Amino acid sequence: MRVHNFGAGPAALPLAALERAQRELVDFENTGMSIMEHSHRGDAYDRVHSEATALLRALLGLGDDHTVMFLTGGASQHFAQIPMNFLHPGQSADYIVTGGWSEKALEEAQRVGTARSAASTLENGRYTRIPSAEEISIDPAAAYVHVTSNNTLYGTQWHREIDAKGRPLISDMSSDFLWKPTDLSPYDFVYAGAQKNLGPSGVLIAIARDSFVAQGRKDIPTVLRYATQSKARSLYNTPPTFAIYMVRNVLAWLTDLGGLAAIEKINREKSRRLYAALDSQGDFYRAPAALDSRSTMNVVWRLPTEALEEELVTKATAEGLIGLRGHRSVGGLRASIYNAVTLESVDALVDFLKQFARAHHA
Ligand SMILES: Cc1ncc(COP(=O)(O)O)c(C=O)c1O
Known part of the structure; x- marks a missing residue:
């Protein structure tokens, strides 16, 4: 597993x-x-x-x-x-x-x-x-x-x-x-x-x-x-x-896999899906990076409270989605979607984020 x-x-x-x-x-x-x-x-x-x-x-x-x-x-x-x-x-x-x-x-x-x-x-x-x-x-x-x-x-x-x-x-x-x-x-x-x-x-x-x-x-x-x-x-x-x-x-x-052109396509699709999921939940998730500077490798976002961020990390970990805590100097949440992270993993995270938002967003 x-x-x-x-x-x-x-x-x-x-x-x-x-x-x-x-x-x-x-x-x-x-x-x-x-x-x-x-x-x-x-x-x-x-x-x-x-x-x-x-x-x-x-x-x-x-x-x-x-x-x-x-x-x-x-x-x-x-x-x-x-x-x-x-x-x-x-x-x-x-x-x-x-x-x-x-x-x-x-x-x-x-x-x-x-x-x-x-x-x-x-x-x-x-x-x-x-x-x-x-x-x-x-x-x-x-x-x-x-x-x-x-x-x-x-x-x-x-x-x-x-x-x-x-x-x-x-x-x-x-x-x-x-x-x-x-x-x-x-x-x-x-x-x-x-x-x-x-x-x-x-x-x-x-x-x-x-x-x-x-x-x-x-x-x-x-x-x-x-x-x-x-x-x-x-x-x-x-x-x-x-x-x-x-x-x-x-x-x-x-x-x-087809070299760098092939991995670029996959990387762009992964980051597109993840940012789209974050952007689709009103202001529940906030990605602080300026639109033209958003990283295709490290996706950083915040929730309305730190308590909710903690809850998200705990629930995600229980579902096998690990490593989502932001860097200790910055806080918040971060999904690193480097070359080896698959589209399937990103889709699993997207599903989880949508469910989590539905459950908490009044
Ligand atoms: C952009 C960048 N530079 C430097 C470092 C430091 O790397 P190391 O821990 O291998 O010294 C990191 C580590 O995360 C990094 O992301």
């Missing part, structure tokens, strides 16, 4: 990817041992590592000028590691602040060097939207411009190209990586923890322009230099082999 998992991360994984791991767990491809027990320098693991890289490149149509890295530390570590690499002495970096995670990224950069907010949509203590182009003022000499493509806590997402005014563009894509076909050529560095859209926790994917990585600072510890891992194919030291193996399974599932 599998539940309907709307958790924000670690999040639902595709059943096919889990079942493949189950089949291969004890004896990987007739080698007499699990992939977890193989050396990261051996042939068996190398095939998995290369396949994961190749699948990712093919799904994104990546050009030869971008490198793919499997890293550890989570996005939070890279909030610090990015300025350590790319913020050179005497420079300043620009951050577009659209939620709690971009605030943290900016704070870490300010610990490393000079960084400023090039735009912020914080209003009355909350973030409900993506800034307009006019609200963003890029420093023409910025070392780089950092954005958060999807704001996991507040349920907002960029739906237009980001103009970095010719400065290097860096994006934290942790909560919407691979949700649709994406041209990464405008980006110099993107990164995403795997535990939402592409695997278990413990590994982070970074895709970067080779020439940008090569310009990174050389006066920081070797293991923290992106150039070190890029040159070593992410095998400078022992990588999280089992997490990367699971990413391979998820990428193979996504490829079999």
